[in-house]
Amino acid sequence: MDILGIDIGGSGIKGALVNVDNGEMITERLRIPTPQPASPKAVIKVVKQLVDHFEYSGPLGVGIPSIVINGVVLSAANIDDRWINYPGREGIAQATGCPVTLMNDADVAGFAEMRFGAGRGEDGVVMIFTLGTGIGSCMFVNGQIVPNLELGHIYLPRKKHDAEFSASDRARKEHKLDWKEWAKRLNSYFAYIEALFSPELLVIGGGVSKKYEKFAPYLRTRARVVPAQLRNEAGIIGAAAAAVSKEAVSQ
Numbered sequence: 001m002d003i004l005g006i007d008i009g010g011s012g013i014k015g016a017l018v019n020v021d022n023g024e025m026i027t028e029r030l031r032i033p034t035p036q037p038a039s040p041k042a043v044i045k046v047v048k049q050l051v052d053h054f055e056y057s058g059p060l061g062v063g064i065p066s067i068v069i070n071g072v073v074l075s076a077a078n079i080d081d082r083w084i085n086y087p088g089r090e091g092i093a094q095a096t097g098c099p100v101t102l103m104n105d106a107d108v109a110g111f112a113e114m115r116f117g118a119g120r121g122e123d124g125v126v127m128i129f130t131l132g133t134g135i136g137s138c139m140f141v142n143g144q145i146v147p148n149l150e151l152g153h154i155y156l157p158r159k160k161h162d163a164e165f166s167a168s169d170r171a172r173k174e175h176k177l178d179w180k181e182w183a184k185r186l187n188s189y190f191a192y193i194e195a196l197f198s199p200e201l202l203v204i205g206g207g208v209s210k211k212y213e214k215f216a217p218y219l220r221t222r223a224r225v226v227p228a229q230l231r232n233e234a235g236i237i238g239a240a241a242a243a244v245s246k247e248a249v250s251q
């Protein structure tokens with residue numbers, strides 16, 4: 001079955017048709033820059049453009065960098081604050097005519113990794129982190145997602161700011177850290193995560209997972225760590241797969 005998956009990000013809104021039986025994208029992905037300000041109206045217009053481009057009708061999966069409960073958006077990171085309390089699922093469904101599944105972007109990326117990528121067949125507590133502009137986080141327990149974890153926003157002991165301020169890929173670039181320095185910050189972050197959640201497997205996703213071998217030698221964790229396999233496409237693939245899955249939550 002071919003389903004359209006859309007990944008709403010702070011700088012780009014990306015979509016592609018995905019074969020949800022094997023997790024492969026069957027079209028080129030189309031990326032349209034995120035309108036600024038990224039208000040619901042402006043973003044939904046772009047989502048509609050993507051649907052029209054792919055001449056698509058059918059279940060539509062969408063990931064967004066927000067907490068989503070029952071289709072309502074409850075937070076807004078790197079998108080306009082007007083999303084907060086906005087009924088996103090309904091708004092997108094009305095504009096496109098498609099039944100919509102709307103989920104947090106890290107949750108859909110994790111969903112894709114569990115089904116088709118690095119987490120396939122993994123039981124127990126698996127945590128997936130997308131390291132990019134922010135830190136997206138997601139947890140699966142025996143294959144079942146625990147949705148809407150916001151672990152990029154926890155404060156590390158003795159620090160006065162969100163973890164994503166110091167350990168995201170944006171922080172690496174902005175603070176001009178070399179791989180070893182950045183890995184040291186990741187180690188503090190993951191040590192805290194491990195103390196709180198005791199995961200057995202950590203999957204590292206986001207754009208930086210392409211450069212995994214540069215920082216992997218410096219990582220020190222109790223849990224096994226592996227790079228995501230679907231890279232930046234996990235958001236699109238997971239959104240599409242979630243749109244037709246009973247296991248997806250927060251639809």
Ligand code: BGC
Pocket residue numbers: 064065066067075077104105106107130134135136137150152164
């Ligand atoms: C947001 C999360 C999102 C993550 C990755 C964080 O700042 O709060 O909802 O999953 O960034 O985009």
